[in-house]
Every structure is written in C-alpha cells, then in structure tokens.
Amino acid sequence: MMIRKLRFTLKDVSVFTSTQMKLETNRWSLRRNSVQIPFQPAPTVHSLPRFQAHQAGLLRLPVPGLEETMAKYLRTVRPLLTDSEYSGTYQIVQDFIKEDGPGHQLQNYLLHRFQTKENWFSDWWLEMAYLGYRAPVAVYSNPGVTWKRRQFRNKDEYFLYASKVIAGALDFKQIIDSDRLQLEYMKKRPLDMQQHFKMFGTCRVPCTPTDHLRYHLNSQHIVVLYKNHPFKLQVYDKERRPVRRGKILQSLKKIPQYIKDNDQAVGIGYLTASNRDSWAANYEKLMRFESNASIIKDIQSSLFVLSLDDGVDPGNSADEMSMAGLIALHGNGATGNRWFDKTLNLFVTSSGFSGINYEHSPAEGPPVLQLSDHIARYLQDDQQLDEPNTPAETVEDPVLLKWVVDEDIISAVREAEIQFTKLANDVELCVLHFKYFGKEEIKKMGYSPDSFVQIAIQTTFQKLHNEPGAQYESGATRQFKHGRTEVIRTCSLESKDFGESMIKNPRNPQNLRLMNNAISSHNNYARMAVNGLGVDRHLQGLRQAAVDLGIKTPQLFLDTGFTKSSRMRISTSQVSSEFEFFLCFPPLVDDGYGCCYNIRKDDLILACSSFNNCKTTSADKFRSVLEETLLEMKLLKHNSKL
16 A cells, blocks of 8 residues: 655645644544444443433544644644754654554554544553552642632631531532533533542552552542541431531531640651552551551542641741642642542641642543532532531541551651652742733633633743743543543744744734734644644554554654653643632653643633752743733734734
C-alpha cells in the first residue's frame, strides 16, 4: 500500500495555519463520525435509568490519523526548536511515517484497540499518569481546592461549620444516588458523568510496581482525623437514611473528649505523603497488625475523610489566599492529619481555612469543584442546621480507632515527615486575585476567556525567560466514553511572535494583530483537543503500542523535538467556580510553573506556583508579570477603538 507523504515541506510548515488546523478538525470530525462503531452497553458505575440513558449517548474516543497528528506535531514543536533541531525532527517524522517505518504498525495496533475497547486509551492513561507514578501523590499529583476563609469565635462555631461541610457533601451524594444529578452536555453532546460517582468511597492503595484503586460506592460512614487520631463516624442509619445535621454536630463535639489536650498521635498520614514504593513497603508493616488493617479498611471504605486541623498556624502572611492554597496542597504542618490516598480529603482548620485535597486518579477538577460549589450553596443557608435531611433519629457515637505502632513504624513516620517537609517547603505558591476585569469584559472584547488567559500566561513566561515554553492546558474529553483529558498545546508560532513583539516594543501597532492571531490559534487547537484530535494522547498511545508489541523505542520519542515539546515548562488548567474558590498544584518540572485559574464574571483568580530550589523561576515574579500582561492585552484592544 502506498503511503501519502505529509502535505507540506520543511520550508513551509510555518504556513500550516490555525485556519487549516480548524479545517482539519472539521474534516476529521466527519471522518470520525463516519467510522463510529455503535455504542455497546457495558457495566457502569451505577445502575440508574437516567444515568444509563445519558451514558448510552457517548461517543468513542477516536484514533486520529497518523499523518494529521504528525503535521500538527511538527507545527507545535517549531517554536521550541532551532532551525537545526527542527530539520532533524522533521526528518525523523518522515522516517516514522514512511511506508516501511514503524508508525503504521503502531497505528494499526491503536486501531485494533479502538475496535475492541470502549476507550482505546483510558486504561493506559490511568496507569501511566497515576497508578504507575511513583513520586509522592501529595504535592506532585493531588491538587488542593480552597474555600473562602471563615472566622470562628469559638470551638462551637468551628464544629458547627465542619458539621455543615459534612452534611453538604452528603447532600450532594444523595443527589447522585437518587439519579438527580444534573447531566452535562457540550453543544448537545452528552458528557461522561462517571467521575462524579467515583469521587465518593474511592481510595488509592499503595502497591509495587503499580498502585490500584478500590471503590466503595455504598459506604455509610466517614472517617474524621483529629490530632492525627482517626475516628469512624456513621452518617447513615440502618435504613440508609442520612443522619441529621444536628446529630453530626453532636458527634463532632464528642471527638475531643476521647483524647487528652496534648495527645497528638503518631502522624501515620505522613506515610501516605511519601514515595509510593516507600509507602507500599510501610503499608505492609502497618498491615501486620490486625487492628491497623481494620483501621485502614475503614479509611479506604469511607465515603470521604474529614481532617479537623486544630492549631494549624497560618503565620503572619498577609497573602491569605496563597496560605490557603498551601494548606490545601500539603497541610502546612498538618500533613500527619491527612490521608492523601483518599479521593476526597476535606479539611477544616480551627484558624478558618477549609477545602479539599483530592487524589487525582478517579476524577478531574470540574466534578470536585461541582461538589465544592454545592457545599458552598449549602453553607449559605444558616437555617439548614436544624432541618433534617430525612427523619433519621438514631446514630452511633464516633469510634476512636487506635493505631498500633512499633519502633519500625515510628521510624518510618519520622523519616517520611523529614522528607515531605523538605518537599512542602520547596513549593512557592502566589495567588493573583485579578480584580480589574473578568469573563464578561473579555467576551465584550470578542475573545474566548480561556484563550485570552492562556496567551497571557505564555506571554508572561516569554517575558521572564526570553523564550517560549512548552505549555500544557488540560482539555476535557468527556464527550467520549471514559474520556479524561487531552493536552491543549498553547505554545505556537503565533504566541511566540506575539510574545517577542511585546518584549521588543509593547506599543508596536502590530501587537493587536499578533495577539488576535495567538488567541485564535489557541482557540482552534483547543477545539481539536476536546474532540480527541490533539497530539499528546495519540503520541503516548503510539509509544505505549511499541512497548506492548516489544518494538524498540522509535527515534521519534528520543528526539529533541519530542523531549522539548513534552517537557511542559508551564502546567495550566481552568477550573472555574462562581464562588471565590480556586484549585492549585505545583509545576510539572523543576524549572517550571503551575497556574490553575478560576475565570469568574468580573474577576480572575490565578494560583501561580514554582519550586524554591530553582533559582531561575519565581511564582511571585510570575504573578506580578502576569497581572501586568493581562492589563497590557486589554489595553491593546482598548487603544484600537480610539
């Protein structure tokens, strides 16, 4: 069979424009639909009629065309490479897709997986991105979600607020279980809702060489951590009716009575924050004791964990939002009072901070923020405390679960605390609460709010480092069965041109045109990505296919173009909420930045992060220059109307 060569040459790759990319999206969307295999029902997380009918309308994740992916790939690597590097990358791509090259054998393997699986990529992704990841999940993988700080005048208000957080989460769980969850669509296409079901009752279990997940969808208890002591708290009665909020409050108030004021237990939670192989070994040590195995089972099978952090000192930081992010991310001194393997670890500190730390394997950020928004709305009604969810009357007292520790376990916890404290101290988090304008103003300018912010982030990096950086944005692929994400590659030839021009002369009359081109390029790539037609998941699939087939790693994946474009110097995600919440995470690489942002109606919240051990990056500087860049971009549009 003759294989068509790429439709452009080394000389003219730069003119494979964003308009052509848009046309490619439409063309391949049509092709995808034309080869769509009829949906075959499979076991789902829940057997709910409305949910099942919704899931039945999901598409199958397509396998993009090999040549089309390579064309887009070459365009995305071009701004990151020298002429010499690009010439080499171009030749390697040609060798990969030629008739006797490895590309077509690997592509056929992916097409076979498409024919035989509901999602050809999802099981690989869960393994390569999460369960096979051996660095600590705390900081490196688990995002933190922060809620607006509260002021508690006394312990009664502290426990009252915590009881309502629990009740709000249970209320959301009731909505899911009763098949009343609002189903989501993207342009009339249904979105996969399974992640919402997998949040509650799920826990990651440390193993070697790879972890696994355990699901407990019908759990009826939670675990409360207080001064490192775990307490089992029943939140449903024998008829599976949720406990009244007032009863939850009574139970929480009893917890301090079980322990002495200064009785701080060994911080077993530190072990969950350690390297996964180390944690797996220490997990086995804990499980040697029958009582510990029972405690771990209770934690893993709980609907969620609530950490009551008593005495966490926020310090004298005037930057309250940044401090809130650090507490959400790693506990800021309360790490031993966390269980980082739990999908949902809610927390409330006596100093007024609250939010969620969540293990990323089962779900992306949006479902977790949806839970957060529900809890926030629930908290707004101060009268709800005295109103029962259902008429449950009987509830068991909290049960103190006592760890059995020997010198070996105490030594492991001590070492885990030392190592994790170093990691936690290495994270610099600086939150920019940008109050000059938000989503509505950006729309009035005629731009996609997300694309506008993405180009501002890329331009900020260029200003600070005088070069473009590979930039990762998470794009949801939930219109597909078991869909998770695809990478939106923000760095482009257009964004590079705009950044360079802004650095040379912010008042250049051509800057508006260059900005428009950069924003349009991002928008077009984003559309391809959410339609399953990005570059990264296809490349990862081709690489994994070589592993499965026992083929030597193709040169494509060893080349400078691949390593530079896949080493994401800027890791970003939009996770928006109507409330003054934000999600935060650190960079993907030592010399990079993280930036998760909430685009609200009239303001933006952007959580910027870096690592202190890197002398060339600074989250504080990034925040400052990002604010400046956002204002400059608006000014460009404003001046064009004068």
